Amino acid sequence: MAALAPSAAALAPLPPPTRARHRRVTTRASPVSVRSTAATSSLVAPVPDSDFGRVVDGPALLSLPHAERRAVLREALERGSGLVLVPNLAGISPRTLVELSYAVGDVVEKNPGVAPEYLIPNVPEVQVIGNVRDERGALRAMFSRAPPLPTDRITGAPTLRYDPELRSPVWHTDQAFRDPPPFASLLYCVKSPPAGAGGDTAFADMTAACNALDTNRREELRKLRAVCSYAHHNAKVNRRTPTYPLLTPTQRAAHPPVAQRIIRADPDTNTESLYGFSSAVCAVIDEKDEVTPEDLDRYDLLGEEDASVRALMYDELLPFATGAEFTYRHSWTEGDLVVWDNLRTIHTATPFDERYDREMWRTTVAHETGGEAYLGASIG
Ligand SMILES: O=C(O)CCC(=O)C(=O)O
Ligand SMILES: [Fe+2]
Structure with missing residues (x-):
């Protein structure tokens, strides 16, 4: 897996994802009054060589009051076509993740129906994903094994482009059975396998893919x-x-x-x-x-x-929408947060070496106009 990890430096440059530059697009307006200012805009940096995704430095975001956090995150989502990378948040508490989630939208879900052992005690908004176990050896995270990536027929390298025969990677939008589906998700890395041991998450820009259709x-x-x-x-x-x-x-x-x-x-x-x-x-x-x-x-x-x-x-x-020009692959470093718009992007987990721990915290932000809370065990 490529190591794309941001360093501890503020606004650490992320290596360019393998994709072509495409047009700028915008996303939905916020239901609350959100004014971006020169100060908030200066915190939103491009992902090098790409219009998909924006980077916001974690400590700078945390130092802001709620309204300004929202302005920054909404502006970054809009300018990044629904993908925002927030490095350098190592050590935040589950409650801080919930506060950051409220900066994305007004309704943060409490995960009704998710097995309690997969939720952070007393913080039901935060679901744990990965392979970590409690002291008795029971999984305390929702674990699902991603299939191997397909191989590009020409280069022989692993590829993110969907292969219909292998049905891999498992690209998806979350909970499409809800009306409306959830607006956004936040995924925060507590622990990840070391560089090269997998566990990346990839994202694809569905606005760009739509615009590129005939x-x-x-x-x-x-x-x-x-x-x-x-x-x-x-x-x-x-x-x-x-x-x-x-x-x-x-x-x-x-x-x-x-x-x-x-x-x-x-x-x-x-x-x-x-x-x-x-x-x-x-x-x-x-x-x-x-x-x-x-x-x-x-x-x-x-x-x-x-x-x-x-x-x-x-x-x-x-297969069309997951071509290299629409995708970004994130190799996690502890303390990275990624926010995505579930209506404008799709994502996929990738496999990892299960001898290492992977622990991710995840929240779901509902669409402002509602949509029933979900009951089942799935995140997909
Ligand atoms: O574990 C991952 O990399 C992604 C999991 C996922 O699909 C989700 O959180 O919705
Ligand atoms: Fe998902």
């Missing part, structure tokens, strides 16, 4: 909807991992499927992003169509996926 194709995609179902998601994962919980009939009834636009428009800023790369998608349909109750039963109860999903999302769009 105009006619984009017009066609605007009419399509990805049907996202929570019950389908859990049923599909359960086929591979039988311990994974299925929804009860009551839970299923409380979470009907949501038809998400494949091209998601942000009315505040006039941007469009590709959306819907999620294992919750059970079918892709025309805007005028509906899924029949019989088909929905197959998707939700048996975990079957309509062939339209593979054809459009996995065979066509995802």
Whole structure:
């Protein structure tokens, strides 16, 4: 894995990600009054040679009052197409991570339904991800093993571009079965394997990918909807991992499927992003169509996926949208925080040498207009 770790210096330069420069875009307006000033803008630095992502120094951010933290983070998200890197925060407490999450948005989720052993005691907003164990040897983090990266057929090097045959890397947006889906997430590195031992997280810019599509194709995609179902998601994962919980009939009834636009428009800023790369998608349909109750039963109860999903999302769009010009790969250093907009970016974990500890703290910031809190065991 490439070492992209920021050093302890303020605004430590990050090595350039392998991607081409693309156009600047903007993101949704904040619901609260956020004024960027010359002082706040000066804290937002570009990722070298890229318009995807912005860097904000951690200690400088922490020194600001709440309103200014929000101005900085919102400006960085807007200018960075939904990706912000905040190095140099080693040693912060879970409560400080929650405070920083409130600087991103007004609603920080309390993770109902996540097993309590995967939450920080008394700080339910913070979910632990990784392979760390308690003194009795029980996992105290949500652990899921990422498959090996595919190999580029020409260079022979590992690649982040999605391979439909291997179904790897597991690029996704989080919780697409919610309406609206969560707005943003924060992922903070407490412990990571040493350089070269893996555990990177990669991000892809779905606004740039959408803008790069052929105009006619984009017009066609605007009419399509990805049907996202929570019950389908859990049923599909359960086929591979039988311990994974299925929804009860009551839970299923409380979470009907949501038809998400494949091209998601942000009315505040006039941007469009590709959306819907999620294992919750059970079918892709025309805007005028509906899924029949019989088909929905197959998707939700048996975990079957309509062939339209593979054809459009996995065979066509995802390999395109995860090309090097749209992606950034983050190699973690302890104290790094990454904030991403879940509606404008997708992300994937990568494998790591499990002899080393990996401990990440994660919070979820809900969309301002709501969206029901999630119940299940998944973060995906
Ligand atoms: O562990 C990682 O690198 C990413 C995990 C993830 O998908 C998430 O936190 O939503
Ligand atoms: Fe995720």
